[in-house]
Amino acid sequence: MSGERFDPIEFLERAVPIASNEDVGEMRDRLVETLESRGVETVVDDAGNTLAAKGAADPESHLVLNTHIDTVSPHVAYEREDGIIRGRGACDAKGPLAALLAAFFAVEPAPDARVTLAVTPDEELRSTGAAALDVAGDCYIVGEPTGLDVCTAAKGRFEGTVTLSGVAAHAAEPDSGANAIDALAPVLGAIRSFDDDRDDHPDLGAATLTPTMVEGGENSNQVPAACRLVVDRRSVPPETADGFREALESTLRESVPDGVGVAFALTERPTPFLEAFATDTTHELVTTLAQASRDAGGRGDVRTFTAATEASYFSPAPVVVFGPGELADDDGAVAHADREYVTTTAVRTAADALETTVTALVGASTVD
Known part of the structure; x- marks a missing residue:
C-alpha cells in the first residue's frame, strides 16, 4: 500500500463516519494507521498531537502542515451523493486534513528541507494540543474551510x-x-x-x-x-x-x-487566547499557494479568515489558512451546521494546490 498514490477522497470517506466530537481516539488511530501504512514514523505526544515528519533533522527550511481532528457536537452521520460528502467534519476539518495528507505523502523534501504534519486534538475546545505543540517551522499552512482561498489574517x-x-x-x-x-x-x-x-x-x-x-x-x-x-x-x-x-x-x-x-x-482558560495574526500578502508562502490554487481550478483569492483559528499560535512566523469547503454558502451555515458538506472536486483541487506549493517551497521532487 505504501507505493500506491494516496487518495484523499477514499481517506475522507472513511474519516467522516468516525465520531470525533467527544473523543478523538478512534479518529487519531485511523490517522496514525494511515501514516504508518505508508512507512511514515508517527508520534502522538503527551498533549495528543499527531506528529509526522519527512526530511532533514536540522533543516534550513521547515514547512509545517497543521489542522485538527476534533469536531463540534453533535455528530452528524456520513452521506455520499453526486460528488458531495456530507457529515460532521466533512469540511471542518477532515476535508482539509485529507488534502494536507495528499501533499505530505506526495512530496519528497530537498536535502536541506523538512516538512512536518502536526494534527491537533481539540481545536474546537481549548486548543491544549496546539498550545503544547513543540514544532518550530519557518512557515505554516493551517487546514480549514476557506473555499480554496488563501487567508493571511484573522481577528x-x-x-x-x-x-x-x-x-x-x-x-x-x-x-x-x-x-x-x-x-x-x-x-x-x-x-x-x-x-x-x-x-x-x-x-x-x-x-x-x-x-x-x-x-x-x-x-x-x-x-x-x-x-x-x-x-x-x-x-x-x-x-x-x-x-x-x-x-x-x-x-x-x-x-x-x-x-x-x-x-x-x-476569562480563565488553560491555554492562551487565540490572538489576531497577519502575514505579509507578498510573502512567498502566500503568492505560491494562491497561484497554485488558481492553477488547480480554485479561486485562490487572498483574503482574511472570518473565524478564530489555531493559526494564531504559529504567528509571527508566516502562516496561512487554506482548504476545501466553506464556513457558509448562499443557503446558510455549513461548518458546525447539520448540513455540513464538502465537494470531492474541492478536496482534490486543494490536494493538488497543496502538493504544488509544498514541492515549490521545500520539495526536491514529486513522488509518482
Whole structure:
C-alpha cells in the first residue's frame, strides 16, 4: 500500500463516519494507521498531537502542515451523493486534513528541507494540543474551510468580565450607598468609545468590543453592591490579550464615579487566547499557494479568515489558512451546521494546490 498514490477522497470517506466530537481516539488511530501504512514514523505526544515528519533533522527550511481532528457536537452521520460528502467534519476539518495528507505523502523534501504534519486534538475546545505543540517551522499552512482561498489574517478573540463594586444600602435611601448597576452607564459609554482613537487594520478593519452578558443585584429593594459585565473582544494586530486587559481596565477606572470600584479580568482558560495574526500578502508562502490554487481550478483569492483559528499560535512566523469547503454558502451555515458538506472536486483541487506549493517551497521532487 505504501507505493500506491494516496487518495484523499477514499481517506475522507472513511474519516467522516468516525465520531470525533467527544473523543478523538478512534479518529487519531485511523490517522496514525494511515501514516504508518505508508512507512511514515508517527508520534502522538503527551498533549495528543499527531506528529509526522519527512526530511532533514536540522533543516534550513521547515514547512509545517497543521489542522485538527476534533469536531463540534453533535455528530452528524456520513452521506455520499453526486460528488458531495456530507457529515460532521466533512469540511471542518477532515476535508482539509485529507488534502494536507495528499501533499505530505506526495512530496519528497530537498536535502536541506523538512516538512512536518502536526494534527491537533481539540481545536474546537481549548486548543491544549496546539498550545503544547513543540514544532518550530519557518512557515505554516493551517487546514480549514476557506473555499480554496488563501487567508493571511484573522481577528483574535478575547473574553473577560468587568466587575463593579459598590456599597449596599436600602433602596429608600439610595444616596447612602454606592450603586454598582448605576455605574454601568459610564462603563458602557467607555466601552462604546474604547476604539475611537485606534486605527483600523489594513486587512482586518476595526477591532470590536461588545457587551454580551450582565448580572447584578441581590434584592429588589436594595442598592446593589456588585455588578458584572461580560465583554467580547475581536482584536486586530498588534494587540495582545494582556495589552487589551491593561488598556480596558485603565479606561474603565477613569469612567466610573467615586465610591465604585472597577476591575477587569480575562476569562480563565488553560491555554492562551487565540490572538489576531497577519502575514505579509507578498510573502512567498502566500503568492505560491494562491497561484497554485488558481492553477488547480480554485479561486485562490487572498483574503482574511472570518473565524478564530489555531493559526494564531504559529504567528509571527508566516502562516496561512487554506482548504476545501466553506464556513457558509448562499443557503446558510455549513461548518458546525447539520448540513455540513464538502465537494470531492474541492478536496482534490486543494490536494493538488497543496502538493504544488509544498514541492515549490521545500520539495526536491514529486513522488509518482
